[in-house]
Amino acid sequence: MILVTIDRKSEDTLHKQIAKQIESMIKNQALKDGDILPSTRALSVHLEVNRTTVCKAYEELWSLGYIESRPGSYSRIRNRPDITSSKNINETGINWDEKLSPSYKRMSEKMASGGIQYPQNCKIDFTTLSSDPAYWPVEEFRKSINRILQSDPETAMSYEDPKGNMEFRKELSKYLGRHQIYISEKNILVTNGSQDAIDLVLKALLHPGDTVVCSEPTYSYLPSLVACNGGTTAPIPLTDSGMNIHALEEILENNNCSLLYTMPSFQNPSGLSISQKNREKLLELCSLYNVPILEDGFLEELKYHGETILPIKSMDSSGIVIYVGTFSKILFPGLRTGWIAASPKLIDRLAEIRRVTRLSGNPLIQMALTDFLKQGKFEYFLKKVHTRYRERINAAMKAARRYLSLDYVRYTKPSGGYTFLVYWDNPPISEKQFLSELLSKGVAVSPGSLYFQDPSRNICVRISLSKTLPDEIEQGIKIISETIRENCI
Amino acid sequence: MILVTIDRKSEDTLHKQIAKQIESMIKNQALKDGDILPSTRALSVHLEVNRTTVCKAYEELWSLGYIESRPGSYSRIRNRPDITSSKNINETGINWDEKLSPSYKRMSEKMASGGIQYPQNCKIDFTTLSSDPAYWPVEEFRKSINRILQSDPETAMSYEDPKGNMEFRKELSKYLGRHQIYISEKNILVTNGSQDAIDLVLKALLHPGDTVVCSEPTYSYLPSLVACNGGTTAPIPLTDSGMNIHALEEILENNNCSLLYTMPSFQNPSGLSISQKNREKLLELCSLYNVPILEDGFLEELKYHGETILPIKSMDSSGIVIYVGTFSKILFPGLRTGWIAASPKLIDRLAEIRRVTRLSGNPLIQMALTDFLKQGKFEYFLKKVHTRYRERINAAMKAARRYLSLDYVRYTKPSGGYTFLVYWDNPPISEKQFLSELLSKGVAVSPGSLYFQDPSRNICVRISLSKTLPDEIEQGIKIISETIRENCI
Numbered sequence: 001m002i003l004v005t006i007d008r009k010s011e012d013t014l015h016k017q018i019a020k021q022i023e024s025m026i027k028n029q030a031l032k033d034g035d036i037l038p039s040t041r042a043l044s045v046h047l048e049v050n051r052t053t054v055c056k057a058y059e060e061l062w063s064l065g066y067i068e069s070r071p072g073s074y075s076r077i078r079n080r081p082d083i084t085s086s087k088n089i090n091e092t093g094i095n096w097d098e099k100l101s102p103s104y105k106r107m108s109e110k111m112a113s114g115g116i117q118y119p120q121n122c123k124i125d126f127t128t129l130s131s132d133p134a135y136w137p138v139e140e141f142r143k144s145i146n147r148i149l150q151s152d153p154e155t156a157m158s159y160e161d162p163k164g165n166m167e168f169r170k171e172l173s174k175y176l177g178r179h180q181i182y183i184s185e186k187n188i189l190v191t192n193g194s195q196d197a198i199d200l201v202l203k204a205l206l207h208p209g210d211t212v213v214c215s216e217p218t219y220s221y222l223p224s225l226v227a228c229n230g231g232t233t234a235p236i237p238l239t240d241s242g243m244n245i246h247a248l249e250e251i252l253e254n255n256n257c258s259l260l261y262t263m264p265s266f267q268n269p270s271g272l273s274i275s276q277k278n279r280e281k282l283l284e285l286c287s288l289y290n291v292p293i294l295e296d297g298f299l300e301e302l303k304y305h306g307e308t309i310l311p312i313k314s315m316d317s318s319g320i321v322i323y324v325g326t327f328s329k330i331l332f333p334g335l336r337t338g339w340i341a342a343s344p345k346l347i348d349r350l351a352e353i354r355r356v357t358r359l360s361g362n363p364l365i366q367m368a369l370t371d372f373l374k375q376g377k378f379e380y381f382l383k384k385v386h387t388r389y390r391e392r393i394n395a396a397m398k399a400a401r402r403y404l405s406l407d408y409v410r411y412t413k414p415s416g417g418y419t420f421l422v423y424w425d426n427p428p429i430s431e432k433q434f435l436s437e438l439l440s441k442g443v444a445v446s447p448g449s450l451y452f453q454d455p456s457r458n459i460c461v462r463i464s465l466s467k468t469l470p471d472e473i474e475q476g477i478k479i480i481s482e483t484i485r486e487n488c489i
Numbered sequence: 490m491i492l493v494t495i496d497r498k499s500e501d502t503l504h505k506q507i508a509k510q511i512e513s514m515i516k517n518q519a520l521k522d523g524d525i526l527p528s529t530r531a532l533s534v535h536l537e538v539n540r541t542t543v544c545k546a547y548e549e550l551w552s553l554g555y556i557e558s559r560p561g562s563y564s565r566i567r568n569r570p571d572i573t574s575s576k577n578i579n580e581t582g583i584n585w586d587e588k589l590s591p592s593y594k595r596m597s598e599k600m601a602s603g604g605i606q607y608p609q610n611c612k613i614d615f616t617t618l619s620s621d622p623a624y625w626p627v628e629e630f631r632k633s634i635n636r637i638l639q640s641d642p643e644t645a646m647s648y649e650d651p652k653g654n655m656e657f658r659k660e661l662s663k664y665l666g667r668h669q670i671y672i673s674e675k676n677i678l679v680t681n682g683s684q685d686a687i688d689l690v691l692k693a694l695l696h697p698g699d700t701v702v703c704s705e706p707t708y709s710y711l712p713s714l715v716a717c718n719g720g721t722t723a724p725i726p727l728t729d730s731g732m733n734i735h736a737l738e739e740i741l742e743n744n745n746c747s748l749l750y751t752m753p754s755f756q757n758p759s760g761l762s763i764s765q766k767n768r769e770k771l772l773e774l775c776s777l778y779n780v781p782i783l784e785d786g787f788l789e790e791l792k793y794h795g796e797t798i799l800p801i802k803s804m805d806s807s808g809i810v811i812y813v814g815t816f817s818k819i820l821f822p823g824l825r826t827g828w829i830a831a832s833p834k835l836i837d838r839l840a841e842i843r844r845v846t847r848l849s850g851n852p853l854i855q856m857a858l859t860d861f862l863k864q865g866k867f868e869y870f871l872k873k874v875h876t877r878y879r880e881r882i883n884a885a886m887k888a889a890r891r892y893l894s895l896d897y898v899r900y901t902k903p904s905g906g907y908t909f910l911v912y913w914d915n916p917p918i919s920e921k922q923f924l925s926e927l928l929s930k931g932v933a934v935s936p937g938s939l940y941f942q943d944p945s946r947n948i949c950v951r952i953s954l955s956k957t958l959p960d961e962i963e964q965g966i967k968i969i970s971e972t973i974r975e976n977c978i
Contacts, residue, residue, distance in 0.1 A: 063764075080765075096832065096835045097834075099694050099747075103692060103719075104838065107841070133643045136646060138638060138642040142638045149627060149630075150631075153625065157821035158622065192681060192847060193848055195847060205588050208591065228692070276551075280569075287582070290583070292583065317582070319582050319583055320583050333648045334851055358684060362825045364823055
C-alpha cells in the first residue's frame with residue numbers, strides 16, 4: 001500500500017491531503033508512469049476514511065492529468081507533461097520575430113527614429129510633456145472619487161455604454177461650448193485618452209495604402225500610429241501662421257487622402273498656432289476635396305496670452321471636422337480620459353469599433369471628472385495653472401532673446417501651451433552629440449528627429465516647460481546657448 | 490463713431506467689453522463685411538480708456554477672424570465663416586458610410602448577427618455576464634484607492650511604463666502562481682481588460698487573410714475582433730471534453746493559421762471545460778505546427794466544484810502560450826484591468842504596440858488593485874463569491890434536471906463559472922420568436938446566434954447566472970421549459 005497519512009488536525013480537507021501526497025510522490029518519481037494505484041475501497045479502508053473522500057481525491061488527480069482512467073476501475077499513473085518551472089521563464093521555443101504581423105512591422109519601422117531613452121532625474125528636464133504634478137488638485141479629485149463611490153458604486157464599477165458615461169458626455173458637450181463648439185452628447189464619444197481617440201478614428205476611416213496629411217514637424221507618435229493602421233503620412237511644412245496651403249492643395253489633388261491631421265493651437269512640438277485665415281483655408285480645401293479633418297485640441301485650454309483663436313471645429317457646419325480632446329495635458333495624465341466630438345453618424349460607427357476592440361471604458365474616472373467639472377473645480381484649477389505656465393513661457397522667451405539671439409539659431413514663439421522649438425542651422429556636430437553634451441551638463445531636451453520625417457535637416461530640439469521653474473528655464477537655455485557657441489568656435 | 494459703452498463696474502476687463510460689443514455688432518449685421526473700424530487712437534479717446542486697451546480688443550477680434558488687417562492701420566470687418574450654431578448638430582455634409590475603412594466593414598459584417606437589444610429591468614435577467622454587484626467589495630476597494638491617492642498620488646496619476654505598473658506586474662506574477670503558472674514580471678503586460686489584450690495580440694500576430702482557429706460556439710466578440718484585424722475565424726466544434734482534435738489537425742494542416750484561440754475553463758458561452766488530455770493535445774499539435782495558443786482565462790478563478798484543471802499556460806515550457814486574464818468577471822467590470830502573460834520577447838513587442846496605440850494605462854487602478862491583493866482582500870472576497878455562485882449553479886442544474894429533461898432538449902453541465910447553454914432540437918419556431926416569447930414572460934436570455942458562426946442550427950440560448958438568485962433561477966428555467974413545451978404541442 002502506498003504511503004499516505006492523514007492528519008485530522010490539518011487545515012487541508014481529507015481529500016486534499018490524499019491528493020497532495022500522491023501528487024508529490026509522482027513528482028518525486030516514487031510513483032511512475034503506468035503504476036497502479038490502490039482501489040478507492042482498499043485505500044479508504046486502509047486510511048479509515050469514507051470511500052467518497054478517496055474518490056474525490058482521485059477525481060482531482062484525474063482532472064490535473066496525473067491519473068489515466070476514471071475512478072471506478074483501477075487507476076494508473078500517467079505521463080503528464082511538466083508544468084512550467086521557474087527555470088523556463090525566458091522560453092525561446094518560438095521565434096516571435098518571424099511571427100510578427102505586417103502592421104507591427106510597418107509601425108516598428110516608423111518608430112525607429114524615436115527610440116530615445118529619456119533620462120531619469122536630470123537636473124533640468126525639458127523633455128516631459130504633461131502637466132506639472134506640483135499643481136495637481138489631487139485632494140479635490142480624491143473627494144470627487146469618494147463622492148461617486150459612496151453615492152453610486154454600481155454605475156461607477158460596471159460596464160458602460162461604449163460611447164461613455166452619459167452624464168460625462170453631457171458635461172463635455174457643455175464644456176466644449178467654451179471653445180464655441182456647440183454640440184450635444186450625441187456628438188461625443190469618450191475614449192482612453194486622445195491617442196486612443198486617434199487610433200479609433202484611423203481604424204474607422206483610414207483605407208490601406210492611403211495618406212494622412214499632417215504638418216512637418218508633427219506629433220511624434222502619428223507616423224507609427226498611421227503605419228500601424230495601414231497608411232502613410234504626407235508631411236507639409238508648418239510656418240508661423242500655419243500649413244503651406246499650396247503644398248496642401250497639391251497633395252489633396254494627387255493622393256488618396258483619408259484624413260488631414262492638424263493640431264492647430266500650440267502645436268506639439270513647435271508651440272505654434274495656425275492663424276484664423278489658415279484654419280478657414282484648411283476647412284475650405286478639405287470640404288472641396290471631401291477629406292475629413294482630424295483636429296487634435298490636446299492643449300486647447302492653455303490659452304493665456306490673450307489670443308483666443310477658436311478650434312476649426314467651431315466653424316464646422318458640415319460635420320467634416322473630427323475633434324479630439326483630452327484632460328491628460330492639463331489635469332492628470334494617468335486618468336486616460338479623452339473624447340471625440342464629431343458627426344453623430346460617425347460617432348455611432350466609432351462606438352461600434354470601441355465596443356469590439358475595447359468593450360467599455362472606466363466609468364468611475366468619468367463620473368469623478370463630471371463631479372469635478374460640475375463643482376467648478378476645473379475652472380478654478382485652470383486659472384491657477386495659466387498664471388504658472390505663463391510665467392514659464394515668459395521666462396523662456398526672455399532667456400531666448402538674451403541667449404539665443406545668434407545668427408545661426410532660430411526658435412518658435414508660442415502664444416500658449418508649454419513647448420517650443422530651437423533650431424540650430426548648419427551645426428558642426430550631430431544631433432546625438434549635441435544631446436549628449438547637453439545631458440552631461442544636466443539639461444535634457446527632446447530630439448527634433450522625433451517630430452520631423454525628413455532626416456536631412458539641421459539640429460532642432462523641443463523644449464517643454466511643464467516640469468521646470470522660471471529659474472531653471474533661464475539656466476537651461478543659457479546652457480543650451482553656451483553649448484551651441486562652444487561648438488561653433 | 491460706433492456705439493461701444495464701457496461699464497467700469499463690470500466683471501469683464503475693459504478690452505473684453507469692447508471686443509464683445511463689436512463681435513455682437515458683427516453678428517447682428519450692424520457691422521458688415523468691409524466696414525472700417527475707428528482707429529485705436531480715436532476709439533480710446535472716445536471711450537476714455539488707454540489706447541493699448543483698444544489695441545488688445547482689436548487683436549483679439551483679429552485672432553477670432555473678425556478683422557481683416559492687423560491693428561495699427563485702419564481695421565476692416567471681414568467675412569468670417571459662421572461658427573457652428575445649435576441647429577447644425579446633425580450635420581450631414583459628409584457621407585460617412587462611403588468613408589468607412591475596409592477593416593470597419595469587415596468587422597461590421599461579423600457583428601450583424603450580434604445586434605441584440607438587451608432589455609432593461611427584466612424580471613429574470615439571464616443575459617448579464619459580469620460579477621454580481623451585490624457582492625462587490627466597494628468599501629474595501631475605496632479604501633485602497635484612498636491609500637494610494639494619499640501615499641503616492643504622483644505615480645498614481647502620471648503616465649506609466651507601457652507594460653503597466655511594476656508593482657502590479659510583480660503582484661500579478663505571484664498571483665498566477667496559484668494556477669501553477671510560474672513566471673516573473675518580465676512575462677506580464679497590463680491591458681485595459683481582456684478584450685483589449687486580445688486586440689493587442691491580434692495586432693501583433695495576425696497576418697492579413699490568415700486564420701484564427703477557435704471553437705464553435707465561441708466568445709461572441711471574437712469573429713468581429715479578428716475581422717477588424719484583417720483575418721477570419723475557423724470554428725471547430727466543442728464537445729464535453731474539448732475541441733475535436735482531428736478537425737483541429739486538418740485546419741492546422743491546410744490553412745495559414747496565425748493563432749489558436751481557446752477559453753479552456755468554463756468557456757463563454759457553454760460553461761464547458763476542456764479536459765486535461767485535450768489541453769495536452771492542443772499544446773502538442775500547436776507546437777508541432779508552430780501556431781501560438783491564445784488562452785483566455787477570463788473565469789479562471791471561478792473553480793468551485795473541486796475540479797482544478799490547470800491552465801494550458803502552466804504546461805507551457807516553450808513559451809508558445811499567450812495567456813490573457815482579467816478581473817472584470819470576478820471583481821468590478823468597470824476597472825478595465827486585464828493582463829497578458831507570455832514570453833518576454835513577445836511582451837516587449839506588445840508593449841511597443843500599446844505605447845503607440847494607447848500611450849499608457851491607468852496606474853491608479855493598478856496600484857489600488859495591488860494594495861487590495863496584498864492585503865489579502867481578494868482571497869477573502871473569492872471565498873465568499875464561490876459559495877454564492879456554487880449555490881446558483883447547483884440551483885440551475887437541479888432545475889434543469891427537473892424541467893429540461895425532455896427528449897428534444899439538451900444542456901451543458903458546467904463545473905464552475907456561471908454560464909451554460911440550453912439546446913432545443915428541431916424547434917417549430919424561430920430563435921427570435923422564442924426570445925420574444927420568453928421576454929414577454931419576464932425572462933431574458935442571450936441568443937445562440939451570437940456564439941455560433943454556422944447559422945443552420947437548432948435553437949440554443951445562453952443562461953448566465955451572474956445576476957439571478959437561486960429562486961429566480963428555478964422560476965426562470967421553469968418558464969423556459971413551459972415555453973418550449975407549449976410550442977411543441
